[in-house]
Amino acid sequence: MVGPTMTVALLSIGTELLRGEVANSNATWLAEELTLLGFTVAVVETVPDEPEALGEALRRLGSRHDWLIATGGLGPTSDDVTAAVAAEVTGRELQCDQDALAAIEHELEHRGQPLRPGHEKQAWVPAGSELLPNARGTAPGFLVRLSRAAAFFLPGVSHEMQQIFREHVCPRIAAAAPRTSFQICLRTYGAAESLVGERLSGLEQEFTGLVLGYCVRGPEVDVKLLVRATSYAQAREQAEAAARSARERLGALVYGEGEDTLPRLARRLLREKGWRLAAAESCTGGLLSELLTSEPASDFFVGSAVTYANSAKTALLGVSEEALRGHGAVSAEVAAEMAEGARRALGCEAALAVTGIAGPSGSSSGKPVGLCFWAVAHPGGTRVEHATFAGSRTEVQRHAALAAFDLLRRTVS
Template sequence: MTAGLLSIGTELTRGELVNTNAAWLGEELTGLGFDVVEHVTVDDELERIVTALHRFAETHRVVIVTGGLGPTSDDLTTEAAARAAGVALRRDDSVVEGIREKFKLFGRVMPESNAKQGDFPEGAEILLNPVGTAPGFAMTLGQARFFFVPGVPREMKHIFGESIVPAIGALAEPRTHQVHLRTFGMTESGVAEALRGLEKTHEGLTLGYRAHFPEIEVKVHVRAGSVAEAERRSLAIAEEARTRRGDAVVGGRDEAFADVVARAVRAAGKTLAVAE
């Protein structure tokens, strides 16, 4: 089942902020069993957001939209969602009162502009946000179930874990497993040459490469009949990949080259001095 990610914010399209949300969400959705096939970033322009929502509604089953739920004039995501659905905005007074109470906890008075964070497209499901002021919401457009969440990473991650994962769990197809291998001392093309033919001989295998100096990371992703089968096969293929590349493989996903070197130095009873 496919999933798409739509990030909204002019600060992203201008390069003023790095879109870490999309990377995190892509990895989480992949782990759940979704095929994440598209990341799109749109600036804070109403018609362009509406156009993106319409297209995603016809091409994916699950869509997560981040950003644009704040209280300022350039926060247009909720309005765009209502327009895309052809429904009106409705204010939830209990949500507004909850935001007002959060301000009181800090000894402040809620600016009236924050009241717009209590507006939702008619018929949308509200996703509560206990760690921030902007609630999210969920709604169906076309063939897709959309989840709208704040762009603040801490708030987005909380709503994803508490509200979105339980909602999409039944839609996922958990039949994949991915193994990460880190290499050192080979070029990206050299690693690819060493693994030539693996995808043709192993059904359901997709190899991915990521150059991150001084390492090349290889992702061994297998889709099979079950998670257990996918894990078994991906581990076996990863071992075959290790054999093909010999001592160029220095570790797995959480084993950076510096960590491997430090461990080898300690195991040998040696010390290492560096100067900059």
């Protein structure tokens, strides 16, 4: 093991986060970026837009960590207090930065909007802080020292925050990233965490400096193999050796590594194979297509028929009345006809289909909520699988979509 590494604290500022009105996606994004850069994020803390709580957190985190990245509370409205509290905690005056004001006026002119008092407020930052220009909005970020920590304050609007982070934060911190650890993440599908853990039992004893971590994401289990060593090269070598051993123990459960996801793997396999894909969805209601198209997909993805009603299954996919009446919309027969119909209607080499009962109600004639059928139609034939998934409506939809991608991976690869 090596000595203490430099640590980063993330501070998310916003009462709406503490009310659960929005997910804290900024913290997730920053944590991932910082981890990839080689930093250890030691804590993520969320506090309300209230001077007392915010001031206490800034003092505590600023004295314990080397870097502090705060987001939120720099907006134009009366509840945005971050700059004022940062000034108070650092014993500085809040002052109007003329460069910031000019940039705000320029941005508004570009948008054809007048300068409002709320906009002008955004140019007020702690005296002597370093300005971090915002190329996408009006609120600039700023950098100021908080006892031990270099503290970056960024706006809460995601795309503005991300742009400032990449343009102005990364260049200032990247050189300090302590590169003495290496992590490999194996992505698995098809087994519960306890089984995955059991297959890897004893692995930590075989490789010096190895720490195993498990992360359950719906039906998937990620296995993180982190190695800390005295050098980056050594850590990497050990991690790669441990990953090879883990892959042997886990076999086909491992579908990918690092940034892989089942939809990403599907995109890659289809491109390698030169196949175009169509889809037909019932209970997933568009989710399967959305997962495919959340990244560029127009080179292989032709389209999907989201056939929620039986009439749509017939109109768009030509599913037969016999199958719908004889077996019901949630059946192996209909799943197969949906996949074959999508493949035919959209002229593709392969098609995926999903039909099921997402819930919370809708169980009928002995078919429970959560029962889903999924199918792949391809030049070699049609395969159908099914399962009954537990969880909420959203979880059932997600499980079903991922099961279809897993079937595709096993079919194509």
